[in-house]
Amino acid sequence: MLKRDLVLVCLLALAAFLMTTPVSAEQVRGVTDTEILIGQTGPQTGPAAAWGAVARGSGLFFKGINDEGGIHGRKIKYLLRDDGYQPAKTKAIGTEFVEQIGIFGVVGCVGVGPGMSVRDYYTENKVLMVSFGCSGVTNWIQPFNRYIFPVYQLYVDEAKALTRYFYENMKLKKVAVFYQNDDYGKQGLEGVERYEKEKGLKVVATVSAEVTDRDLSSHALKLKESGAEAVVLWAMPTHGALLLAECAKIGYKPQFGTSSTLSDGPLMMSITKGLWAGMINSFPIETPDSNHPLMVKYRAWHQKYEPNERWGTFYYSGCLYAEPLAEGLRRAGRNLTPETFIKAMETIRDWKGAIGAPITFTPTDHQGCKDTRFAQVQPDGSMKILTDWVRITK
Amino acid sequence: MDIKRSYYEDIELFKSNTILVWSILFLVFLGILPWLVKAYHLLGMSIYILNLITINALVAIGLNILVGYTGQISMGHAGFFAIGAFTTVIFIVNWSFPLYIALPIAGFISSAFGFILGLPALRLKGPYLAIATLGFGMSITTIIKHMEFFGGRMGLQAPKLYLFGTPMKDIHYYYVIMIIAVLMVIGALKLIKTRVGRAFIAIRDSDIAAEAMGVNLTYYKTLSFAVSAFYTGIAGGLYALILGFINPEGFTMIMSIAFLAMVVVGGLGSIMGSIAGAALLTYLDIKLQVVQDIPAIGPALVAFSQKYMSMAGISNIAVIVYGLIMILIVLFEPLGIFGFWIRTKRYWKTWPF
Numbered sequence: 195m196l197k198r199d200l201v202l203v204c205l206l207a208l209a210a211f212l213m214t215t216p217v218s219a220e221q222v223r224g225v226t227d228t229e230i231l232i233g234q235t236g237p238q239t240g241p242a243a244a245w246g247a248v249a250r251g252s253g254l255f256f257k258g259i260n261d262e263g264g265i266h267g268r269k270i271k272y273l274l275r276d277d278g279y280q281p282a283k284t285k286a287i288g289t290e291f292v293e294q295i296g297i298f299g300v301v302g303c304v305g306v307g308p309g310m311s312v313r314d315y316y317t318e319n320k321v322l323m324v325s326f327g328c329s330g331v332t333n334w335i336q337p338f339n340r341y342i343f344p345v346y347q348l349y350v351d352e353a354k355a356l357t358r359y360f361y362e363n364m365k366l367k368k369v370a371v372f373y374q375n376d377d378y379g380k381q382g383l384e385g386v387e388r389y390e391k392e393k394g395l396k397v398v399a400t401v402s403a404e405v406t407d408r409d410l411s412s413h414a415l416k417l418k419e420s421g422a423e424a425v426v427l428w429a430m431p432t433h434g435a436l437l438l439a440e441c442a443k444i445g446y447k448p449q450f451g452t453s454s455t456l457s458d459g460p461l462m463m464s465i466t467k468g469l470w471a472g473m474i475n476s477f478p479i480e481t482p483d484s485n486h487p488l489m490v491k492y493r494a495w496h497q498k499y500e501p502n503e504r505w506g507t508f509y510y511s512g513c514l515y516a517e518p519l520a521e522g523l524r525r526a527g528r529n530l531t532p533e534t535f536i537k538a539m540e541t542i543r544d545w546k547g548a549i550g551a552p553i554t555f556t557p558t559d560h561q562g563c564k565d566t567r568f569a570q571v572q573p574d575g576s577m578k579i580l581t582d583w584v585r586i587t588k
Numbered sequence: 589m590d591i592k593r594s595y596y597e598d599i600e601l602f603k604s605n606t607i608l609v610w611s612i613l614f615l616v617f618l619g620i621l622p623w624l625v626k627a628y629h630l631l632g633m634s635i636y637i638l639n640l641i642t643i644n645a646l647v648a649i650g651l652n653i654l655v656g657y658t659g660q661i662s663m664g665h666a667g668f669f670a671i672g673a674f675t676t677v678i679f680i681v682n683w684s685f686p687l688y689i690a691l692p693i694a695g696f697i698s699s700a701f702g703f704i705l706g707l708p709a710l711r712l713k714g715p716y717l718a719i720a721t722l723g724f725g726m727s728i729t730t731i732i733k734h735m736e737f738f739g740g741r742m743g744l745q746a747p748k749l750y751l752f753g754t755p756m757k758d759i760h761y762y763y764v765i766m767i768i769a770v771l772m773v774i775g776a777l778k779l780i781k782t783r784v785g786r787a788f789i790a791i792r793d794s795d796i797a798a799e800a801m802g803v804n805l806t807y808y809k810t811l812s813f814a815v816s817a818f819y820t821g822i823a824g825g826l827y828a829l830i831l832g833f834i835n836p837e838g839f840t841m842i843m844s845i846a847f848l849a850m851v852v853v854g855g856l857g858s859i860m861g862s863i864a865g866a867a868l869l870t871y872l873d874i875k876l877q878v879v880q881d882i883p884a885i886g887p888a889l890v891a892f893s894q895k896y897m898s899m900a901g902i903s904n905i906a907v908i909v910y911g912l913i914m915i916l917i918v919l920f921e922p923l924g925i926f927g928f929w930i931r932t933k934r935y936w937k938t939w940p941f
Binding site for chain 2: 238276278306314375500503
């Protein structure tokens with residue numbers, strides 16, 4: 195008995211040693227003479243898989259950058275992992291990134307829940323988080339965090355600016371809100387209410403829908419009865435389409451306006467069968483067919499490396515979200531550490547890439563984009579830009 | 589060798605000195621495991637993944653008491669998990685309870701819900717019970733979403749805990765979780781061997797026969813739900829702490845089904861099987877996609893998946909392999925991983941015959 199146990203112990207010990215690989219010590223985690231390691235967690239499977247295109251878009255960007263020779267002699271090694279939009283998995287991958295692979299920073303990481311589960315862990319380990327969360331919630335800037343560089347326009351400010359646009363530019367006096375009953379929708383509501391409060395006005399109607407609601411006829415009726423001339427729509431694409439269909443059915447045609455998350459014009463036109471035309475959109479990024487020299491370059495990369503991907507808003511915005519990271523790496527120079535990177539990022543002032551809105555990071559304020567512009571959806575699904583850049587945050 | 593002379597011999601934890609020695613060695617191994625993981629990245633693990641596995645193992649044990657031992661089914665355990673997570677955070681943040689009080693409270697609140705859910709279970713069986721529990725799991729998250737008290741859809745941030753003045757990190761949580769887990773595993777092993785466990789098993793085998801023998805069905809069925817929910821609630825509280833942030837979107841129906849899969853893959857009616865099932869499935873779920881880093885094979889698989897499936901790449905393969913492993917285990921070893929263990933043990937004992 196004893197002898198057999200001994201053999202077993204020896205075997206186990208042997209197996210344990212065979213499976214191990216000691217990590218080599220290096221000076222700055224994720225930076226070698228020839229490489230910079232950048233991680234990304236994006237849902238490729240599960241309920242939020244559609245957003246996974248953002249993460250793949252960033253991959254395209256880095257491929258292009260590497261083929262141009264990289265940044266300061268270093269290529270970017272981009273590690274994309276699927277977290278299935280499950281926070282527990284996001285953090286597991288995060289610990290793998292930090293403790294085993296050793297990454298310099300992350301880009302993207304779609305979602306509030308997944309992002310929040312790793313925010314503090316990454317901060318403790320000095321992982322740079324660029325374009326983090328890919329959403330306009332305030333979790334990334336409050337409390338102030340030196341390691342996070344979010345770029346997305348804040349939803350609250352976006353909704354407030356849209357309301358102002360309705361009142362002041364379009365002279366529409368009765369504004370109602372239709373929002374989805376979740377954190378995203380409620381920030382839209384809050385934005386509208388903030389504007390009305392400042393001006394001493396009142397929202398004529400606030401109508402909310404559950405994410406699972408599929409019958410929006412009573413919602414449409416409520417909006418019609420309120421007599422609103424304009425409706426701020428803060429919801430997901432499905433609800434936007436359903437509400438427009440119901441309103442059209444009862445012959446109610448107010449001016450609709452919505453956030454940048456619903457800015458895939460061609461897609462919306464096709465699912466609403468043309469009802470989407472005339473929509474006022476907050477549209478802070480370049481249009482997919484833009485002639486911006488960078489966008490032309492990215493489209494060429496798309497044709498060259500990943501022709502099977504659809505050049506949709508999610509996919510190419512992944513490209514755009516990676517831009518600030520590359521710019522920071524360029525500015526930081528050859529001597530790259532988290533500190534030099536942060537210092538370099540904080541010198542960015544009114545910098546413009548294809549991402550559209552000018553980006554500014556200062557040592558006390560890391561909200562990258564503070565501007566948006568308004569566009570109107572044309573009958574062919576394209577966007578007609580109506581305004582110049584409008585400062586919406588502070 | 590296996591003859592029992594009294595009832596107490598049956599509930600004894602260490603039936604022989606060999607088992608005692610091995611158990612102590614195993615505990616020592618658990619004690620030094622974080623260092624092994626930290627120094628050598630054993631199997632590509634991190635301490636956080638160890639914590640996650642342990643927490644899932646607690647849920648699997650709880651669920652196995654219900655499914656494997658009592659023969660009831662639950663597809664709503666993510667609901668209990670959420671209750672445990674939210675109550676722990678709320679008791680610590682809002683009413684500044686210490687962890688060692690907040691966690692048991694969370695467990696008991698969760699088990700109270702388990703008791704309530706156990707009542708309809710008295711009249712429901714099989715697929716009907718599955719649907720009822722499924723509804724429970726989904727309605728819990730919906731209720732949490734709509735109450736500002738629970739942070740609504742915005743979710744809650746778990747408190748930062750301090751141990752003797754230093755903020756707790758994954759390694760500290762590892763020991764907290766492991767101590768709780770060892771105690772709860774011992775508790776489950778004992779429970780199954782005693783009167784209550786025997787009543788559970790009798791109900792599983794035939795509830796009519798059990799009732800005829802004097803087992804109070806109402807009492808034991810609801811008790812089974814309550815105990816199961818207690819384990820899951822405690823695990824949920826620990827989960828909130830290691831994750832640092834919880835929101836209702838994180839507790840999905842898929843999660844409930846994943847728990848059930850852990851139990852079935854591990855082995856119905858086996859505590860050790862639950863642990864093995866939780867470890868295997870949690871590990872695979874996180875680690876399968878590492879395949880893409882293998883030279884030559886990885887890129888080939890990614891290219892194959894992008895050409896014939898979708899642009900998501902390696903995830904497609906990972907999901908298929910994950911499902912395939914589950915199917916193969918259940919197909920070839922209905923007793924799950926526990927079945928493998930029994931066979932290996934027998935092979936070892938009777939070797940070379």
